[in-house]
Each structure stands twice: as C-alpha cells, then as structure tokens.
Amino acid sequence: MQQVDHEETTAQLQHWTGEFGTGYRERNDFAPWKMPLGVEAYRRMIGGLEVRSILEVGCNIGLNLSYINELFGGVVKLHGVEPNGEALEELKARPGIELAGAWNTSAFDVPLDDGAIDLVLTSGVLIHIAPGDLPRATDEIVRVASRYVLCVEYFSHRPEEIPYHGQQGLLYKRDFGKFYKDRYPQLTCVDYGFLWQEEFRIFDNLNWWLFEKR
Numbered sequence: 001m002q003q004v005d006h007e008e009t010t011a012q013l014q015h016w017t018g019e020f021g022t023g024y025r026e027r028n029d030f031a032p033w034k035m036p037l038g039v040e041a042y043r044r045m046i047g048g049l050e051v052r053s054i055l056e057v058g059c060n061i062g063l064n065l066s067y068i069n070e071l072f073g074g075v076v077k078l079h080g081v082e083p084n085g086e087a088l089e090e091l092k093a094r095p096g097i098e099l100a101g102a103w104n105t106s107a108f109d110v111p112l113d114d115g116a117i118d119l120v121l122t123s124g125v126l127i128h129i130a131p132g133d134l135p136r137a138t139d140e141i142v143r144v145a146s147r148y149v150l151c152v153e154y155f156s157h158r159p160e161e162i163p164y165h166g167q168q169g170l171l172y173k174r175d176f177g178k179f180y181k182d183r184y185p186q187l188t189c190v191d192y193g194f195l196w197q198e199e200f201r202i203f204d205n206l207n208w209w210l211f212e213k214r
C-alpha cells in the first residue's frame with residue numbers, strides 16, 4: 001500500500017492523518033439505514049452513466065463507495081485514495097465491497113495514469129484543502145478522469161473560510177463548480193444539484209456538479 005508522501009503534507013493533512021481524522025472516522029460510521037439514502041443520492045447524481053471504473057479521492061471508510069457499489073450492482077471497478085491509513089484499512093476490511101485499487105495518499109499525488117478512471121469524485125474533501133493548494137488537487141483529479149468528474153462540496157458565493165469543529169484553517173467554501181468550469185475548459189457541466197439535508201439526513205446540505213470531459 002502506498003504511504004503518504006510527507007514532503008507533500010499540509011497543515012490540513014496533518015489534522016486528517018492524526019487524532020482529528022480518527023475522531024471524524026469514529027463519528028461517521030457505516031450503518032445499514034444509511035444505504036437507501038446514499039444509493040438514492042448517487043442515483044440522482046450519476047445513476048444513468050455508463051462507467052466501468054470510479055475513484056473517490058478522500059474516501060475515508062468508503063461510505064460513498066458502498067452506496068455506489070450498491071447502485072451499480074457491484075459491476076463497477078471501485079478505487080479509493082485516502083490519506084488517513086486507519087480509515088482506508090477499515091474500508092478494505094469491510095465485507096460486501098471489493099476495491100480494485102486503494103492508496104494511502106492524498107489528492108496531490110494520485111498514483112494513476114492520465115485518464116485511468118472513467119469517473120473521479122470528491123465529496124466533502126475539496127472544502128478541506130487550503131485555497132492555495134486547491135489547483136494541485138483538482139489538476140490531479142481532472143488528469144486521472146477519462147470522462148467524468150463529480151464534485152460534491154459546500155457552496156459559497158465567494159471563497160470563505162469558516163471554523164470547523166471550533167478550529168481555523170480546516171474548512172473553505174466556494175463555488176467549486178465555477179472553479180472547475182473556469183480552470184478546465186475541457187470540462188462541460190452536464191448536471192448539478194443539491195442534496196438537501198431535509199431529505200438526505202446523511203448529507204450536510206451539499207451542492208454537486210457533474211462535469212464531462214469533451
């Protein structure tokens with residue numbers, strides 16, 4: 001298993017690979033009641049797509065990968081990148097989901113060839129990357145995706161930082177859809193939406209954008 005390259009570490013990654021990351025993992029466990037909600041959310045976002053491989057960058061214990069696995073009936077090759085080694089080990093040990101690839105590294109250094117994966121997604125991950133580091137992460141995501149990029153993150157009209165669990169320097173909101181659209185002319189937004197917490201109580205009012213490489 002590939003380890004995190006420590007020269008690539010950031011203040012945010014140090015939190016996610018330490019006690020802060022352990023606390024997150026323990027608060028956000030897998031539970032069977034979450035499955036139908038998660039499957040319905042991913043059905044709306046990517047249900048009709050013909051994809052053979054999916055990578056989640058920042059997959060943690062793989063809740064989203066489990067929903068996606070169920071949605072596609074287990075036929076899509078699933079991959080995960082996660083800097084927190086304990087979270088990735090938990091995902092790899094979970095019965096009922098088989099990964100074609102799992103790497104203990106960050107979005108800054110995805111160990112896959114250009115265009116290796118049909119759809120690459122993040123959910124609640126770009127918000128935890130400092131603005132100055134964001135292009136390094138999204139460049140990797142766009143490089144590895146052959147066809148689709150799915151971005152599921154918190155929205156703000158203007159880039160802003162807000163405290164996360166009482167701490168500064170850990171959560172940044174913006175219009176991530178516009179960020180992708182402006183930086184990558186090869187991407188076309190083919191759909192977008194909102195996972196309203198009133199309906200999807202497993203998600204925290206997340207905006208999503210689906211881009212296709214053209």
Ligand SMILES: C[S@@+](CC[C@H](N)C(=O)[O-])C[C@H]1O[C@@H](n2cnc3c(N)ncnc32)[C@H](O)[C@@H]1O
Nearest residue numbers: 016058059060063083084106107123124125128
């Ligand atoms: C809020 S959690 C979301 C987990 C998962 N995507 C989900 O929706 O259940 C943020 C995740 O991103 C990971 N992460 C933080 N910074 C990252 C980075 N630079 N590259 C990849 N993953 C990162 C954390 O370790 C954590 O697993």
